[in-house]
Amino acid sequence: MSIEIKMAWRNIWRNSRRSVLTILAIVFATMLLVFMLSFQFGSYDTMINTAVKIHTGHVQVQAEGYRDKMDIRLVVPDPAAVDDVIKDIPGVEAYTARTNAFSLVSSSNRTYGVLLTGIDPEREPRVSTLKKLVRRGKYLAQKDTNMALVGELLAGNLKVDIGDELVVLGQGRDGSVAASVLKVKGIFSSGEDKFDRNSIQIPLGYFQDVFSMHGAVHEVVVLGRSLEDVKKIKQKLEAGVSSIDNDGNPAVLDWMELMPGLVQSIKLDLVSGLIMYVILIVVIAFSILNTFLMAIFERTREFGVIMAIGMTPGRLMKSLFLESVTITLIGIILGIISGGMVTWYFQGHGILISGASELLNQYGLPERMYPQLSALSVSVGACIVLIITILTAIYPVLKVRHLRPVEAMTAV
Amino acid sequence: MRIKSTIIFWLSVAVFTILSGTLYAMEVETLVRDAVNYYRGNASFSIVDMTIHRPGWERTLTIKAWTRGEKDSMFTIIAPPKDNGNGTLKKGKEMWMFNPRVNRVIKLPPSMMSQSWMGSDFSNNDLAKSDSIIDDYTHKITSTETHDGKKVFVITSMPKPDAPVVWGMQRLRIREDLIFLSQEFYDEDLLLVKAMTGTKIQMIGGKLFPRVWKMQKADKKDEYTMLEYRELLFKENLPGDLFTLSSLKNPGR
DSSP: HHHHHHHHHHHHTHHHHHHHHHHHHHHHHHHHHHHHHHHHHHHHHHHHHIIIIIIOOSSSEEEEEHHHHOOOTBBBSSSSHHHHHTTOTTTTEEEEEEEEEEEEEESSSEEEEEEEEEEEETHHHHHHHHHHHHEEEOOOOOOOEEEEEEEEHHHHHTTTOTTTEEEEEETTTOEEEEEEEEEEEEEEESSSSHHHHHHHEEEEEHHHHHHTTTTOOOEEEESSSSSGGGHHHHHHHHHHHTTSOOSSSSSEEEEHHHHHHHHHHHHHHHHHHHHHHHHHHHHHHHHHHHHHHHHHHHTTHHHHHHTTTOOOHHHHHHHHHHHHHHHHHHHHHHHHHHHHHHHHOOOOOOOEEETTTTHHHHHHHHSSOOOOOOOOHHHHHHHHHHHHHHHHOOOOHHHHTTTTHHHHHOOO | HEEEEEHHHHHHHHHHHHHHHHHHHHHHHHHHHHHHHHHHHHHEEEEEEEEEEEEEEEEEEEEEEEEETTTTEEEEESSSSGGGGOEEEETTEEEEEEETTEEEEEEEEGGTTTTSSSTSBBBHHTTTOOOOOHHHHHHHHHHEEEEETTTEEEEEEEOOTOOOOOOOOOEEEETSSOOEEEEEEETOOOEEEEEEEEEEEETTEEEEEEEEEEEEEEOTTEEEEEEEEEEEEEOOOOGGSSSHHHHHTTTOO
């Protein structure tokens, strides 16, 4: 061990109270950053997964332009061919097909414009949470025909309950008038107001009959095993779908393209989080700078003495710098450990955000949030603290360069 | 003396200008009112082919229509067979639709009145041929053209303040024999949204009338809806029990 390291180590513990306080400041900063970042990333994961499971799935195959226009004539004509492509793609958890039509839905005395969706009763639960969201009545069975699942708020608006009749009037794929009488079989509530207020789900086969779809669908919905698989699934799907002989190429869209609003709200939240972290880091940087500066100024006399007995300014700076780096490293390592432990605890138990449930419901979020510990959330915070602390440590060390031994020895 | 006569001269000029101004305004009002009345008649019965054209897709419906005044109208689809019997009844601001397959009547909420009718480029409001253009707008002749040797007035109609209308401006072309040639709809920024033009002016239903009407959105060149009258009869009146829910359900008569 070189003399500089030895000196640095001894100097740290010579004034142990000061060193411990500095270390604690760093520990606290690192811990906070690790936890906050994990919490933020965790809430994004929850947001994305909830939204993906309620609506879009991870990837969808649609007719070109369908997403913008929602025109009933823009169809995927042969969903079975798309299914054949999906079947062979690794990383796919489940897939299903859906159809949509804007229709007038009328109970005995009220009429609303509603998005009517045809779902495959058997395959849908593997892709979406819809089945679990049915709060009253029953989920659709495979051989059901004119049965409907109605959103809770819509059922309230229409004043209907299980077993009541609804008249549907819309336009079929061929432009003909599509009409049907539906029976309410179940009432679902996703917690997301927009979805619960204007959607009705009916069996896919029945939808295709009423709206003259001739076997076509609007969306083939794919759910991947995890978010990381989405990119690969999308690429493979694009390649596979383009080889199907269709009039017009279907588009393959991932969840980011399907829900641009969600991506934007995540970006917005990330930016506001970033501003918070910058403020936090500036405050911590100044407090660390302060202790480092004090540690050097109160030892001016001592530096004068050791320089007088032959220590070069370079070696002195090296020793002082090592002292700061050691303190920083100890702080960061302890911070990562404690931050990781705190995060890990809440990852298992969740954090109950009470009183904000209405706000969270708008985004379809549960009341209990789970932070998500990841290599990224741990390393980003720690790295930022490391860089800032070392930058702060350099300034006081540089001051030593201009010390004159004689003047320094006479300093108070 | 000289001063006095000058004053009298200018006063008379002013009075004349004001008078001719109001006379002129009244003339335009009357012109528009007469044209709307000519177009609508007291009551009418018609059979119309409605063709909805979209890129790569086209569909034709045949519709029987009855209208009475500006408030009551009823439409029943008679072809294609699949849609036979689907009907729409409109009384004032209220509107109902009937489908024979489910044998139910649906009442349309007022918010649906600006929606398209049967997927066409006509909104439910357009079908109503309402008095809105007379009551809610101030008219001004901006230029004249000629059409088949007859004078055509181009009229710019601006909504009156506080009038409950969706358009920022309308532009009408009315021939001197009161035939509507076109009606253009502009938004608040005075950009053209859609235009309805009448062509093939013929003797039909006892008077000269454009046999074909085309409604087209401004920004979509290959999307339009065409109405072609097969039969058109103008009547003095129609029985009131024609415009009822029970008649909507039994359009056979």
